Amino acid sequence: MAKLIVHADLPKNTIDPNIYGHFSEHLGRCIYEGIWVGKDSPIPNTDGMRNDVIAALRKLQIPVLRWPGGCFADEYHWKDGVGPAEQRKRMINTHWGGVVENNHFGTHEFMRFCELIGAQPYVCGNVGSGTVAEMSEWVEYMTFDGESPMANWRQENGRQAPWQLSYFGVGNENWGCGGNMRPEYYADLYRRYACYVRNYGDNRIFKIACGPNVDDYHWTEVLMAQAGRFMDGLSLHYYTIPTGNWGNKGSATDFDEKLWFQTLQKTLYMEELIQRHDTIMTQFDPDKRIALIVDEWGTWYDVEPGTNPGFLYQQNTLRDALVAGINLNIFHNHADRVRMANIAQLVNVLQSVILTEGAEMILTPTYHVFDMYKIHQGANLVQTDVLGATYDMDGQQIDQVSASASVNASHLNISLCNLHHAESVEMVCDIRGRHFAEISGTILTAGKMQAHNTFEEPETVKPSAFVNYRVESGQLIATLPAKSVVVLRLV
Numbered sequence: 238m239a240k241l242i243v244h245a246d247l248p249k250n251t252i253d254p255n256i257y258g259h260f261s262e263h264l265g266r267c268i269y270e271g272i273w274v275g276k277d278s279p280i281p282n283t284d285g286m287r288n289d290v291i292a293a294l295r296k297l298q299i300p301v302l303r304w305p306g307g308c309f310a311d312e313y314h315w316k317d318g319v320g321p322a323e324q325r326k327r328m329i330n331t332h333w334g335g336v337v338e339n340n341h342f343g344t345h346e347f348m349r350f351c352e353l354i355g356a357q358p359y360v361c362g363n364v365g366s367g368t369v370a371e372m373s374e375w376v377e378y379m380t381f382d383g384e385s386p387m388a389n390w391r392q393e394n395g396r397q398a399p400w401q402l403s404y405f406g407v408g409n410e411n412w413g414c415g416g417n418m419r420p421e422y423y424a425d426l427y428r429r430y431a432c433y434v435r436n437y438g439d440n441r442i443f444k445i446a447c448g449p450n451v452d453d454y455h456w457t458e459v460l461m462a463q464a465g466r467f468m469d470g471l472s473l474h475y476y477t478i479p480t481g482n483w484g485n486k487g488s489a490t491d492f493d494e495k496l497w498f499q500t501l502q503k504t505l506y507m508e509e510l511i512q513r514h515d516t517i518m519t520q521f522d523p524d525k526r527i528a529l530i531v532d533e534w535g536t537w538y539d540v541e542p543g544t545n546p547g548f549l550y551q552q553n554t555l556r557d558a559l560v561a562g563i564n565l566n567i568f569h570n571h572a573d574r575v576r577m578a579n580i581a582q583l584v585n586v587l588q589s590v591i592l593t594e595g596a597e598m599i600l601t602p603t604y605h606v607f608d609m610y611k612i613h614q615g616a617n618l619v620q621t622d623v624l625g626a627t628y629d630m631d632g633q634q635i636d637q638v639s640a641s642a643s644v645n646a647s648h649l650n651i652s653l654c655n656l657h658h659a660e661s662v663e664m665v666c667d668i669r670g671r672h673f674a675e676i677s678g679t680i681l682t683a684g685k686m687q688a689h690n691t692f693e694e695p696e697t698v699k700p701s702a703f704v705n706y707r708v709e710s711g712q713l714i715a716t717l718p719a720k721s722v723v724v725l726r727l728v
């Protein structure tokens with residue numbers, strides 16, 4: 238038995254809808270096949286983008302989409318991806334499989350895709366191998382309304398009005414694939430490049446600096462000290478790798494309870510990372526003006542057998558659903574600092590919400606968690622305390638239950654994950670400051686830890702109504718089955 242205290246009488250910060258952001262890179266089959274099939278494709282599409290994927294993503298209410306990378310961003314030259322498609326440059330995607338990138342999906346196509354799914358664009362610029370002029374011209378191309386070389390060129394290429402561009406990243410992983418820089422050097426480059434990322438007309442750009450690799454606290458300290466006043470956001474990248482070993486990350490579908498435990502334990506490390514980076518940021522920014530943007534997170538396994546190692550294609554099981562639920566709960570609980578997060582990646586790469594094969598598409602367990610949790614978008618966080626349940630394995634101990642809750646005018650939303658692979662847990666809920674008359678709930682679980690959806694059996698893991706609760710003397714008692722994600726809505 239465990240106790241859940243929900244302080245519904247003490248609303249805190251708004252849960253920024255952008256915590257539900259996604260990331261799409263020119264990597265493997267994410268953009269090509271996953272989104273873009275071309276206007277002449279037999280796969281039903283709108284302006285070259287597949288209709289099934291658009292419909293599924295619209296349902297998720299994705300607030301923001303990051304593009305074009307990732308490591309790809311720091312070798313992407315945007316001018317190669319505008320103008321008549323047949324004249325666009327063909328380049329080698331050196332980071333991801335050495336395949337030919339024909340640039341058929343460029344700025345216009347990305348912006349159109351964002352319109353179609355209802356997401357705001359978050360464009361990541363090239364610091365590693367691009368120039369200041371190139372970055373500056375890209376912003377002019379996208380956002381300038383009036384006569385200028387880049388705005389004229391945009392219009393020649395078929396787009397009259399400028400686009401609204403709210404989020405711009407000044408480089409990606411510049412401590413690694415984006416140029417192997419030291420923080421002192423990048424901080425200076427950031428100041429220079431960001432200076433020419435202009436606000437044209439009414440368009441206001443939220444500038445995001447490249448932040449630390451996982452636990453590189455020195456990077457955060459230097460960036461905040463040297464460049465803090467020029468940025469609106471600082472990114473953080475952290476992936477869950479079950480074994481902790483990049484050379485042998487583990488299979489997406491073939492794992493035992495020890496690896497299940499280890500995967501969730503490594504996911505919980507996100508809490509410490511956010512706390513520690515936030516503490517450093519707060520030294521320089523006590524009012525929390527600068528957001529921590531977790532713009533790459535999720536599971537990273539060995540690729541599916543027989544697939545291109547550079548394409549990062551992996552299956553997605555109930556374990557991934559738990560990873561998503563835990564991470565989203567952590568982000569909610571740090572809503573004062575974490576104001577955007579982007580799971581990697583949208584389709585067919587790493588912890589995707591969608592997988593495609595030719596004309597077919599399936600939704601992953603991670604998709605369902607995003608769908609169940611979306612009621613938290615824009616609601617007010619309220620504090621939750623979980624007392625009394627632990628999950629033990631080989632002398633290691635973690636919390637058995639991950640929780641977060643939010644309120645809006647009429648609802649109290651509670652999301653709970655039972656991390657234990659075998660044991661259910663009875664949650665006695667002490668809900669302070671709210672009376673409720675109606676309860677509804679949704680659960681995602683399955684018989685096996687390794688359960689996943691395939692093209693042959695696409696509905697092995699799907700949500701269903703949660704009915705395993707009772708109300709005794711005005712107190713809610715809910716029993717969470719082993720390995721489950723539950724969302725409750727109280728009115």
Ligand code: AHR
Pocket residue numbers: 262306307308309409410533581582587
């Ligand atoms: O998401 C895959 C890669 O992971 C990204 O390109 C890079 O930024 C990170 O290392």
